[in-house]
Amino acid sequence: MQPLLVPGTLDSLSAIGQYVNAAAVAAGLDKKVAYRLRLAVDEIATNIVIHGYEESGLSGDVLVLSTITDNSLIITLEDTSRPFDPRSMGRPDHIDKPVHERPIGGLGVYLTIQNVDKFDYEYVNGHNRNIFIVNRPKIEA
Amino acid sequence: MAFNSVLEIVNGVAKITLSGELDAAAAPAFRTDVEKAAAAKVKAVALLMKDLEYMASAGLRALVFAKQKMGAQTEIYMIGLQESVMETIEMTGFQNSVTFLDSYDAAKVEGA
Numbered sequence: 001m002q003p004l005l006v007p008g009t010l011d012s013l014s015a016i017g018q019y020v021n022a023a024a025v026a027a028g029l030d031k032k033v034a035y036r037l038r039l040a041v042d043e044i045a046t047n048i049v050i051h052g053y054e055e056s057g058l059s060g061d062v063l064v065l066s067t068i069t070d071n072s073l074i075i076t077l078e079d080t081s082r083p084f085d086p087r088s089m090g091r092p093d094h095i096d097k098p099v100h101e102r103p104i105g106g107l108g109v110y111l112t113i114q115n116v117d118k119f120d121y122e123y124v125n126g127h128n129r130n131i132f133i134v135n136r137p138k139i140e141a
Numbered sequence: 142m143a144f145n146s147v148l149e150i151v152n153g154v155a156k157i158t159l160s161g162e163l164d165a166a167a168a169p170a171f172r173t174d175v176e177k178a179a180a181a182k183v184k185a186v187a188l189l190m191k192d193l194e195y196m197a198s199a200g201l202r203a204l205v206f207a208k209q210k211m212g213a214q215t216e217i218y219m220i221g222l223q224e225s226v227m228e229t230i231e232m233t234g235f236q237n238s239v240t241f242l243d244s245y246d247a248a249k250v251e252g253a
Contacts, residue, residue, distance in 0.1 A: 010166035017164065017195070035195070035225040042197050098213065098238050107198040107233050111180040114232055 002025060004064040008053040010081060016045050016064055020075055023066040027073035028134050036115035037134050041075055043108035044086060044130045051126070052081030068136075072117070077130040083123045086112065086130065143167075144192060148174040152251040160192035168199035175203055179210040186211070187250050191221035192249040201233060208238065218242055218250055 003021045008010035016040050020041050024034035045062060053059055063078040092106040112132075120131040144167030147158045155178030163171060178186055186207060208217065217239045219230070230236055242249070 010164075013164045013166050014162070017162070030227075032225060036228075038195070039197060039229065042164055046197065046199065050165070075156055107201055111198055111229065111232065 001066045003066075004079055006062055006064070008049050008060045008062050008081070010049055012047070012049070012062060012070045013042055013045055016062065017042055018063050018067070023068070023073060023075060026066075027068045027134075029073060029134060029136065036075070037132060040104045040112040040115040040119070040132050041077065043112045044077055044132075045053065047108055048077065048081060048087065048128070048130075052084060053081055056081060058082075067122075070136075072133050072135050077132075078127045080127055083128060085121045085123075087119070087121055088107075142252065144170065146171045146174045148177055150178070150181055150183060152247075153184045154251050155181065155186045155247075156189060157186065158189040158192075160194075162195040163193060163200040164195070164197045168197075168203055171200060172203045172206060175207040176210070178209065183211070183215070183231055185216040185218065185250055187218045187220060187245060189220050190223070190226065193226055194223065196226045196229060197228075197253035198233070201230070201235060204235065204239075216240060216250075 001023055004015065006015050012112070017038050020038045021034060024037055029037065048062055058081055060080040065076040067074040086109045089109040092110050116132045117135050118133040120133070122129045122131070142161040144161040144163050145159070150237045157174050157178070159171065161167070204217065208215070219239050220242045221244060222241065
């Protein structure tokens with residue numbers, strides 16, 4: 001699929017979601033796996049917009065790429081906000097607490113890591129690259 | 142599908158009907174209804190979620206906010222959830238703080 005370039009604003013989340021859904025269909029993922037991938041990508045895209053751009057007083061775009069290989073679908077989000085590796089967040093320690101005792105936040109990255117087969121991050125040439133990999137169903141020979 | 146949140150207060154219960162896709166861009170509309178429900182000092186919140194096709198953590202954050210604003214004793218009911226939305230809730234441990242129902246049960250929710 002052609003890459004998608006959108007402004008780094010919350011209004012772009014819907015277009016990113018549609019792009020991921022279309023890539024999931026092209027890769028033959030089942031609906032449940034597709035939903036989980038979309039959630040994973042949406043959470044990181046939300047963090048890029050809110051923390052990477054808006055709260056830092058920066059503006060920029062988000063580039064969404066998809067690659068289908070024999071075994072997997074790879075979605076990559078690229079942005080030009082400050083370097084941030086979501087994997088540094090760790091597992092939130094409040095998952096087991098009642099809701100009224102929880103801090104507001106800290107769930108997005110956790111959901112991302114839980115909902116894809118592999119989540120990777122790299123910083124290359126001034127770009128954050130968040131990489132989401134899900135396995136494709138095995139095709140019967 | 143675009144997100145929609147409709148609030149109705151019936152017998153001291155805030156019934157919020159959610160439909161479409163609840164991402165971070167849509168969450169403020171939901172949060173506004175939660176704030177109105179809190180201001181009305183309802184005894185319970187019933188979220189009618191049959192037509193909610195997608196929910197990101199921004200939706201869960203609005204629920205944390207609801208519970209904190211209204212107090213732990215305010216019951217939150219989630220009604221008619223789709224399977225994938227339910228899975229996200231279970232993944233984040235929220236199932237221990239809300240009550241799930243298949244359909245709206247006035248005696249149970251309004252009698253609380």
